Amino acid sequence: MKDAVLQLRNVTKTIGRRTIVSDLSFDIPAGEVFGFLGPNGAGKTTTIRMIVGLISMTKGEVLVKGVSVRKQFEQAMTHIGAIVENPEMYKFLTGYQNLVHYARRHSGVTKQRINDVVKLLGLQNRIHEKVKRYSLGMRQRLGVAQAILHKPSVLILDEPTNGLDPAGIRELRDYLRKLTKEEGIAVVVSSHLLSEMELMCDRVAIIQGGKLIDVRSLQEAKNSKQTKIIVEVDDSQSAYQLLSEAFNGQGVSLSGGMIEVMGDRSFIPDMTRLLVKAGLEVYGIHASQRSLEDQFLEMTGGEMVV
């Protein structure tokens, strides 16, 4: 794997006898959006908080650009920007004062940089207003501004879309894409909104019961040849027989008046001809991509509580 900016090595957290996160290891390269998926209580938030040092690790190591969070906390944190849940800001301060507050913690954040970030996030018109008068979307943007002030190499987002409306979510997603492309930042994001993760992430780690089940690339999933083709006809029984014969009974199933065929998209024209020749009324044939949710449910055995 090319230069990993964030490495987790056997990260484990136990409280009492309960193991909340066990033996998590993976690498995240620069420029990637990496998602944490898992049912509630799977240990997503605990893992993220161990990365940023809010929760101590029982065992293991987190390395940010090769610097250990555990042993050289201050140094490791210079490379990290974070939004943990809804970014809570000091409401009695203005947006600008809040940014100054966070900028002071890092060496080398100039006024110019603060102003640039404010412009980048389109906050310039209201930056000198008190944060208590901001909408949630604006606070979120201020949260992103705070997180990228010091040009971190890794951006950590814990449930960033909580409480945002669809427009706000979309906005956030666009910023993240822009950041990874333009500044080469690696982004780690946890969310329970599967559809969101699907749109945002390059790869996802699926966690259940504190254990890593799988890490998979979403790009691969999209290019996968195996798609589900759904066929809608008037006489589904005879169509089912017809298609079963054509595919030797493989990957063809009948459910709720619809026929589902597992296979490549290129099957569709042939299937259509076949059905029309047999005199069946075809209402629709379309390929449905298996969504992340389907895959996820499959993998976690349907124990999903979203």
Added chain:
Amino acid sequence: MSSLGNLIRNENMKIYRRPRTWLMVGFLILALGLMSGLMKWDESRGSGGDWQTNLTQQNVHFQKQLQDNKNLDTDDRKFFSDRIKINEYYLENGIDPTKLSLWDFVNNSAMLIMLITILTVIVAADMIAAEFTWGTIKLLLVGPASRTKILLGKYVSTMGFALLLLAISFAAAFGAGAVLQGIDGLSLPHLTVGADGIVHEGSMIVDSLQKYGYAVISLFMYVTFAFMISAAFRSSSMAIAFSLLFMLIGNVLTGIFSSYAWVKYLLFANVDLTQYLPGHMPVRPEMTLGFSIMMLAIYYAVFQLISWFLFTRRDVAA
């Protein structure tokens, strides 16, 4: 990595950008003004009579006590004879001690340190707990500053706030005294009788600063205590309640249990060091100044250690 100086600036910004803080400062100045006004009004009611005859009469009374009262111990005898000497000094030099001077205002303002303690306790209680209630603690801790450094920054700026209030109180009392009584009292001497039995003229400002100094010890202890509760329970109301409770019932408790020897180990029994000044009695006869200072140091260290331990070690999960 963050410098401690920048962290203190951040904490100061969070204290002084809150309107509440300035309300407190205003309240303190108001209380001082009120107290000064009352003092002036009280003086103008007049005690009646000529101060010189009053002092002469007082001396005659003290002399009689010294001669007739056989129950006096050496401390009391010294007290009375010193009073006589000082009164005579006043008479010889034509100084009217009953006349309010600028320094009386400053000395009395030392009593308001109780109020300053309460105000600082409120700020200290919020220092850590409020970050938790606001939810800002997460972003505060996820930065290139160790928790120890953050805690230190918070403590330093809390103490800075106490110092500011003390300075304001001293200056405002001085100002009130100057306005109400004029600045001619500025050069008044502070009279003490030395070991040689001769009256000495001391500096009034040193005397006032001493009074402040004694009162500041309890401020220090209670504010540090509030800070600890804030770090331990992450609740400002609990920190304020406990600190004020101890401040208010501390003296009563020591009074009630002063017959027991263990009372001397309580914080409250040691916090007032004026008990070791001449003419005062310590809570327990076996207590000494050294003992109290040691006890205060131990309490202080324990408070700091607990705050540090709980703030740096605990997970921030909520």
